Amino acid sequence: MSSAIELASAGCRVIVLDMQPLPGGQIFRSLEANMQARPRTDALLSALGPAYRAGLALIERFRAAPGIDFRPGTTVWDLRADGTVGWLRGNAAGYLRAPHVVLASGAMERPTPFPGWTLPGVMTAGAVQTLMKAGRLKPEGRIVLAGTGPLIFLLADQLRRLGVKPALIARTDRLGDKLAALKRVRPAGIPALAKGVGWLARLRLAGIPMRTGISGLQALGGEHLESVRLLAGGKNMDIPCDLLVVHDGIVPSTDLAHAAGLALEWKRDDASWRPRTARDGRARMAPCPSFTTGPCRIRITGDARRIGGADAAAAHGRHAARAILADLGRIARKQGGPDRTEAEVRRTLAARPFLDAAFPPGLAARLPDDATIVCRCEEITAGSLRVAIRNGAADMNLIRGLLRCGMGPCQGRSCATTLARLLAEAEPGRPMPPSPFRARPPLRPLPLGALAGMTGLDPALAQVESLDDKPEEIAGDDVHA
Amino acid sequence: MFAPIGSTEATMTIYLDGRAIPARAGETIAACLLRAGVGHFRTTPVSGARRLPYCMIGHCFDCLIEIDGVGSRQACLSEVEDGMRLHTQDGPAAIAGMEFQ
Known part of the structure; x- marks a missing residue:
């Protein structure tokens, strides 16, 4: 959103493809609708807190900016480095091509295989938050939160405000992680730190049981979750449970970047891939045969580039937009030191080194046993x-x-x-695979009817002429430039 | 497992395997069915295990369900529509007019 506002304000025509029905991504999910539904949603908004409502200003600017062609409910199922984007909306599909593409596809929760993680009744913390924001639902029954990361505390605090008291918060992180992380605190990160301490204090005050340093998480049950087993303080705990909420931090969503042939790198300390990008988000091509030639037209921003949260995503979105404007010759390229938007990116990422050290991957720290x-x-x-x-x-x-x-x-x-x-x-010592499985379009399900009726920049794009069914580089003008 | 925060404001009806379920305009099918206490949306093609939504943001594909005769649709990404007919999906998606073993 912040990229689109910055570009549109400078007179660019911007098309925004968003899988959700309303702007706001996952952090400000359904915020517009929840504000419009007041006072019915007052209890929900109050539980979600001021950080959620703060997104409204950005959404209002996004809605008001002239020159933004917002296309909600649109799935991107193909992306190429030459700026070609395959889209699906309802039962209509087609291609667009732009001289600049900003990929802001966000993050996903770290996959955490443990025994029983596929049972009905096991869900991620993000899923529960989505059900709160977009579904106006709160969990009920016997609830266990397990894992690590700030989202566990945020969610627990939001549940507390809704009068929902989890049976246990089982954290994989330890006090030692926090102490070791303290040396990474930077002055600009202190507000985030204070927020975390506040959550913790309120949860303690509310009398919600909490254990740290847990391991060996298992979800047990037949057709539905019945109980949770874990190791805490050297002892096995069995907790009857209706809903197990797991969270092990978030990792960049790399599916689109990878499919576009962009280079990824494995981050060892985080056990995840992330795209290789310049500071302004410009992506690099992977060193392998490419389906397109010419310069890469994609910039990656927000959590899809590097995990940093909502403020950092908005700041980097603006920074990436400024880089595009400089490419277009609409603003002067800043010489020498960092410009205003780059300084903002640094400020908003200041708390990350502490957070990364304080909440290392926990549920996924050890590889699963053979039966999982x-x-x-x-x-x-x-x-x-x-x-x-x-x-x-x-x-x-x-x-x-x-x-x-x-x-x-x-x-x-x-x-x-x-x-x-x-x-x-x-095979320890062998380099990590440079990327996930080879990805080919469609990256998401595409109804046959949509494929058959596909419109695009070039009708030939829809024809399969060989097994290499990716369109070749298309000479000629950029229709959507 | 889930209860509404405040009143549901259900003005629509959707049908799961013929059962009428009140729905609120703008909510996803997944949220609507979870509020109604539906125990599973589908069974897996491999072992027949029951599944419910896991991620709710379109990554895990565990919320697959049959919507108006089309199988393997993501319930967490699809909004409810009045009169929508859903079916619990057993194993792989059925294709109208085709029989598998």
């Missing part, structure tokens, strides 16, 4: 993956072909990082 499902879609266990790896399968795509791991409807979004780590486990 890794690929949720095809129900492939870690054990069967280890057997395939021991038998010589040393490549992610080969394993996908052999076992169907990553071949289900989610297309490997939930299992790719775990499989990459299983490969590394088998």
Whole structure:
């Protein structure tokens, strides 16, 4: 949103494709609708807190900016480095091409395979927040929150305000992590730190049981979650439970960047991939045969580039937009030191080094045991993956072909990082796979009717002429420039 | 597992396997069905295990359901429409007019 506002304010024509029905992403999800529905939503808005309502100013500026063609409910199922974007809205699909593309596809929660994580009744913290914001629902019954990260505290505090008291908050992080992280606190990060201490104090005051340093999480039950088992303080705990909410931090959503042939890098300390980008978000092409030629027209911003939260995403979105305006010759390129928007990016990321150290990956820290499902879609266990790896399968795509791991409807979004780590486990010292499974469009389900009736910049784009069904580079003008 | 915050303001009706469920304009199918206490949206094609939504933002594809005769649609991304007919999906999506073993 902030990128679009900055570009439109400078006179550019901007098309915004958003999978959600309303602007605001996941952080400010349904904010507009919830504000309009007041006073019915007063209790909800009060529980979600001022940080949620603060998004309204940005949404209002986005709605008011002339020159923004906002297309809600639109799924992007293809992206190329030459600026070609495949879109789907309802049952209509087509292609757009732009001289500049800003990819702001956000983050996803870190996949955390543990025994029972596919049972009905196990959900992520983000899912519960989405159900609150967009569904106006609150969890009820016996609830356990497990994992790590600021979102656990934020969610618990929001639930407290709604009168929902979890049976237990089971944290994988330890006090030692916090003490070690303290040396990474920078002055600009202190407000975020104070916020966290405030959450913690209120949860303690509300008498919500909390354990730190837990491990060995298991969800138990037949057709639905019945109880949670975990190891805390050297002892097994069994907790009867209706809803297990898990969270292990968030990682960049790399599906679109990877499919566009952009380079990713493995972040060892975070056990996740992220795109390789310049400071202004400009993406780099992966060193492999590309389906397009010419310069890369994609910039990546927000959590899709680097996890930083809403403020950092808005700040970097503006910074990336300024870089595009400089490319277009609409503003002078800043010489020498960082410009205003870059300084803002740094300020908004100031708390990250502390947060990353204080809340290291916990649920996913250790690789799952053999009986645990890794690929949720095809129900492939870690054990069967280890057997395939021991038998010589040393490549992610080969394993996908052999076992169907990553071949289900989610297309490997939930299992790719775990499989990459299983490969590394088998052969320590070997470099991590440079990217997840090879991705081909459509990246998301595309109804056959939409495919058949596809419109685009070039009718030839819709024709499959060979097995290499990606369109070749198209000579000629940019229709949407 | 989930209860409404305040009144539901349901002005629509959707049908799951023939059962009428009140729905609020603008909510997703997934939110509506979870409020109604639906125990599973689908079973997996591999083992027949029951699934409910896991991520709610379109990544995990565990919320797949049949919407107005089209299978494997993401309930967490689709908004309710008055009179919508949903079916719990057993295993792989059915294709109208086609039979699998």
